[in-house]
Amino acid sequence: MSKRPFSYYYDDGSRSRSSSPYPAAIPPNDAELTLSLTGPHSKPTVAYFFNEEVSAFHYGEGHPMKPARLALTHNLVMAYGLDKKMLNFRPRAATDDEIAVFHEDDYIEFLKRVNPGNLQHYSSIMGKFNIGVEDCPVFDGMFDFCRIYTGASLEAARKLVSGVSDVAVNWSGGLHHAKKWEASGFCYVNDIVLAILELLRAFPRVLYVDIDVHHGDGVQEAFYMSNRVMTASFHRYDGHFFPGSGSIEEKGTGKGKYYAINVPLAEYIDDDAYAYVFRNVMTDIMSMFRPSVVVLQCGADSLASDRLGCFNLSIRGHGQCVRFMKSFNVPMLCLGGGGYTVRNVARAWTYETSVLTDTDLTNDLPNNPYMSYYGPDYKLHAPIVDSSAENANSRPITGQHSGKGARVLAVCGACTQCANARDPLGCRKVV
Numbered sequence: 495m496s497k498r499p500f501s502y503y504y505d506d507g508s509r510s511r512s513s514s515p516y517p518a519a520i521p522p523n524d525a526e527l528t529l530s531l532t533g534p535h536s537k538p539t540v541a542y543f544f545n546e547e548v549s550a551f552h553y554g555e556g557h558p559m560k561p562a563r564l565a566l567t568h569n570l571v572m573a574y575g576l577d578k579k580m581l582n583f584r585p586r587a588a589t590d591d592e593i594a595v596f597h598e599d600d601y602i603e604f605l606k607r608v609n610p611g612n613l614q615h616y617s618s619i620m621g622k623f624n625i626g627v628e629d630c631p632v633f634d635g636m637f638d639f640c641r642i643y644t645g646a647s648l649e650a651a652r653k654l655v656s657g658v659s660d661v662a663v664n665w666s667g668g669l670h671h672a673k674k675w676e677a678s679g680f681c682y683v684n685d686i687v688l689a690i691l692e693l694l695r696a697f698p699r700v701l702y703v704d705i706d707v708h709h710g711d712g713v714q715e716a717f718y719m720s721n722r723v724m725t726a727s728f729h730r731y732d733g734h735f736f737p738g739s740g741s742i743e744e745k746g747t748g749k750g751k752y753y754a755i756n757v758p759l760a761e762y763i764d765d766d767a768y769a770y771v772f773r774n775v776m777t778d779i780m781s782m783f784r785p786s787v788v789v790l791q792c793g794a795d796s797l798a799s800d801r802l803g804c805f806n807l808s809i810r811g812h813g814q815c816v817r818f819m820k821s822f823n824v825p826m827l828c829l830g831g832g833g834y835t836v837r838n839v840a841r842a843w844t845y846e847t848s849v850l851t852d853t854d855l856t857n858d859l860p861n862n863p864y865m866s867y868y869g870p871d872y873k874l875h876a877p878i879v880d881s882s883a884e885n886a887n888s889r890p891i892t893g894q895h896s897g898k899g900a901r902v903l904a905v906c907g908a909c910t911q912c913a914n915a916r917d918p919l920g921c922r923k924v925v
């Protein structure tokens with residue numbers, strides 16, 4: 495298969511069916527926002543994608559990324575009977591050609607060939623691809639793992655394109671750090687970029703939203719020059735926290751200028767503060783950019799008590815982001831991402847599956863093969879929040895400092911002035 499130049503997907507003004515929502519200020523139009531495949535009397539069709547083989551891989555002893563968390567999640571989804579509320583698919587693995595739509599051929603060839611038994615043979619080029627380092631080790635079946643989670647995201651995107659479903663879910667996807675020719679942050683193949691490229695075949699404008707505790711750098715970089723893909727990432731940022739990027743000043747470039755939104759946050763943000771910032775920023779983005787489809791990366795390392803994260807969100811608080819994005823009734827692809835306290839990852843993504851399917855769940859967990867992981871409370875909404883932790887973000891509602899060099903996110907509500915200035919969210923300030 496001949497590879498399309500990546501720029502094919504950028505809006506050059508002639509190939510795309512989309513027209514830029516800028517420069518004219520577009521007043522929010524509730525009727526347009528709720529226009530979608532669903533009507534008031536029909537429920538969205540949710541499609542669920544899971545290939546059980548994906549959970550059997552191991553990054554290595556002590557590595558925080560544990561694909562087994564996907565087995566916990568899937569079994570909890572099944573135990574609650576949520577599979578009966580969705581169309582269920584067992585997607586095939588992605589092919590080399592499908593992965594090559596974004597990634598470089600020599601990088602794919604390396605991923606295919608390297609294994610723990612032949613590392614020495616490739617030692618001279620491991621550094622080039624950032625593989626073999628602590629974060630991105632070579633492990634048995636590494637590329638097969640990538641192909642399986644990527645195949646699920648691609649199939650999920652295709653079901654949205656074909657109209658088979660209004661919402662598509664792949665908890666095994668969402669590996670947002672991988673670059674075109676480089677692994678990063680436990681991610682080797684960027685299934686999100688590939689899924690967005692698939693969506694761009696049919697949808698004029700794609701909105702990518704990232705609630706992982708880490709900046710969604712790989713996706714932002716891939717579409718940094720695009721005005722058909724807006725990226726919005728909410729993450730811990732202090733210039734050092736991995737991956738180090740995600741400053742509010744990163745806004746996109748060229749035709750993509752102002753189409754990258756970054757919301758840098760300080761540690762221990764709680765449910766109320768997060769909801770306030772998320773709702774304000776996303777309301778503005780939805781009204782200004784008016785996406786035809788949303789891709790939501792639901793990284794669960796933004797939960798309280800995560801092994802690597804430092805936010806203080808409850809299961810319900812994390813799920814509120816999913817609920818809020820669902821409320822716009824725009825077709826949506828929901829993906830996983832980070833999440834390193836395995837039992838809470840499973841809780842969060844199961845709860846979010848219930849949100850997407852409009853299903854109430856009992857707080858007592860149903861019996862399932864991994865029940866022992868959920869002790870001692872065996873609850874869905876386990877008490878994971880650290881009530882003694884101080885939210886290092888100031889209170890955005892009052893704009894007041896809470897001290898200790900806190901960050902203020904002054905999020906503009908109306909944005910009319912900024913829209914006129916071609917920067918819909920430019921009135922946000924870090925004080």
Ligand SMILES: [Zn+2]
Pocket residue numbers: 706707708793795831832833
């Ligand atoms: Zn993360």
